[in-house]
Amino acid sequence: MIRLGPAGVPISSEDRSTLAGIRKVAELGLQAMEVEFVRRVYMDRKAAEEAGKLAEELGIELSVHAPYFINLCSDDKQKVAASKKRILDSCLRAWEMGAKIVVFHPGFYGKLSPEMAFQRVKRACEEMREWLDKKGIEVLLGPETMGRQSQFGTLEEIIRLCKAVKGCRPTVDFAHIYARQGGKIDFGQVFERLKVLKLKHYHCHFTCVEYSPAGVGRGNERYHLTLDKLKPDFRPLVKEILKRKLDITLISESPILEKDALKLKQIFEEEGYRF
Numbered sequence: 001m002i003r004l005g006p007a008g009v010p011i012s013s014e015d016r017s018t019l020a021g022i023r024k025v026a027e028l029g030l031q032a033m034e035v036e037f038v039r040r041v042y043m044d045r046k047a048a049e050e051a052g053k054l055a056e057e058l059g060i061e062l063s064v065h066a067p068y069f070i071n072l073c074s075d076d077k078q079k080v081a082a083s084k085k086r087i088l089d090s091c092l093r094a095w096e097m098g099a100k101i102v103v104f105h106p107g108f109y110g111k112l113s114p115e116m117a118f119q120r121v122k123r124a125c126e127e128m129r130e131w132l133d134k135k136g137i138e139v140l141l142g143p144e145t146m147g148r149q150s151q152f153g154t155l156e157e158i159i160r161l162c163k164a165v166k167g168c169r170p171t172v173d174f175a176h177i178y179a180r181q182g183g184k185i186d187f188g189q190v191f192e193r194l195k196v197l198k199l200k201h202y203h204c205h206f207t208c209v210e211y212s213p214a215g216v217g218r219g220n221e222r223y224h225l226t227l228d229k230l231k232p233d234f235r236p237l238v239k240e241i242l243k244r245k246l247d248i249t250l251i252s253e254s255p256i257l258e259k260d261a262l263k264l265k266q267i268f269e270e271e272g273y274r275f
């Protein structure tokens, strides 16, 4: 099954509430929406339950993006604790709204070696998992592949993390992988590398992206672009997904959110998929 949708309430929804966003997503013929807690976890329990109920009625799959102010690699214990709390608060709301995964940006290397950074992120994820399991919250932790050299989160690091910590699943951000590799991505190779995790379902982000090259194969994400810029071209991704018959959710982070989700939907249809 292939599900497409915007990162957040569709731009074309005049009413900016989550409920109106879910309704708009259904109206547009899309199947998913990521609830964006970009600055803070703004929802209470009641609102989360209402969103979940409506999404279920309309057959819309929800996911959650935790706030951006997160650094699980920090030397400052309080910062790590606050980061974990932001992720766990997001998990609680996700659980109440029936969302299966909470996406988050793990952190920055700072002065740490990649190995030290990995160990810190791993420990934080294990501790969060323990808390979630104790509370019976069956939401997946979804560390994201990141687009800057300063950020923890190459595809290899995220795969290693998800292998090490149960209840951790990668959020595969294709634009970030493309930018970080200096404008290169081989979608088939990405799925080959992910095979080791034996995933039944993939949660992914897509958008075109401008990047600054920093040495050969070492780029940095700059800003998001619309799909017509072909940076990268996503038709090869569509072909890989169909060839591999993947069960996948693709969240659009394009500047024109839902319009590019619909654009990708059109490409799937052109390649022979029926929604």
Ligand SMILES: [Zn+2]
Pocket (backbone or CB within 6 Å): 065, 103, 104, 105, 144
């Ligand atoms: Zn993200």
